[in-house]
Amino acid sequence: MRGLNGKVAVVAGAAPGNIGGATAVRLAEEGMLVVAADLREATAQAVADEITASGGTAVGRGFDISDEQSYQALIEFTVERFGGLHGLFNVAADLSPQTIGRDTDVISEPVEVWQRTIDVTLTGYMYGIRHALPIMIKQGSGSIVNTMSSSVWMGEPEHVAYQAAKSGLVGLTRHTATLGGKHGVRTNLLSPGVILTETAIRSTTEEFREQIMASVRAPRLGRPEDIAAMVAFLFSDDGAYVNGQSLLVDGGANFT
């Protein structure tokens, strides 16, 4: 894709086999200098090692998206290391059993689960934008991609905090698109459908996958690389006139 070679990207939520990891790999293949970041430093480092081993440029770094100072330090590290910041992919989510596993319905939701989900998936994304946007505006270019989920449009009967936090990204994205747009900084929202990450392959049943397969207008289920391709497009000059949009990458699923 055009305009990515030599530019700098942060992938905030990258582990091998997940959406962030596949995106970091794709961006590096396009010639971007990549900072792969995650709560688990070792997994971020593993992504960076994979990229470096295949001739790309990447560093791995631990950070906590729910801690503003930690996210600020990640952005500052990136600019110091690579001399700028052109693409920010906010993709982290707390999908642990303690959080998403206890994220029920609005009547019985534990408040700490609600709070943790908002802290990671909404406030955390805001921290990244708050510290990246001034750098991109000064530079006169940049692209931010926030990750929502097709499940928001389904109105699932559980995962109330996840849906509320992800929905908040609509406003955050459109606000940021307005703030940055005239300065050449675009912000978009990407909603994956069901994507077979390594974790999803391990944790879903054949029956569930067949159910999803029946609902997509595609000959296969989604892969992390499908999302990576859309992020690469949105970061590139080919996506130069796409700003403030909400894009579903779900194989044309018919449950949304």
Ligand SMILES: NC(=O)c1ccc[n+]([C@@H]2O[C@H](COP(=O)([O-])OP(=O)(O)OC[C@H]3O[C@@H](n4cnc5c(N)ncnc54)[C@H](O)[C@@H]3O)[C@@H](O)[C@H]2O)c1
């Ligand atoms: N996989 C799917 O089917 C699917 C569908 C719809 C939306 N999504 C969204 O796509 C994104 C990626 O999903 P995934 O399937 O790759 O999930 P994942 O759990 O593999 O990736 C999320 C990453 O965020 C990291 N993380 C969690 N808390 C963090 C924190 N406090 N600070 C920094 N990093 C933290 C995790 O360690 C993990 O590596 C998420 O935002 C998810 O909500 C995924």
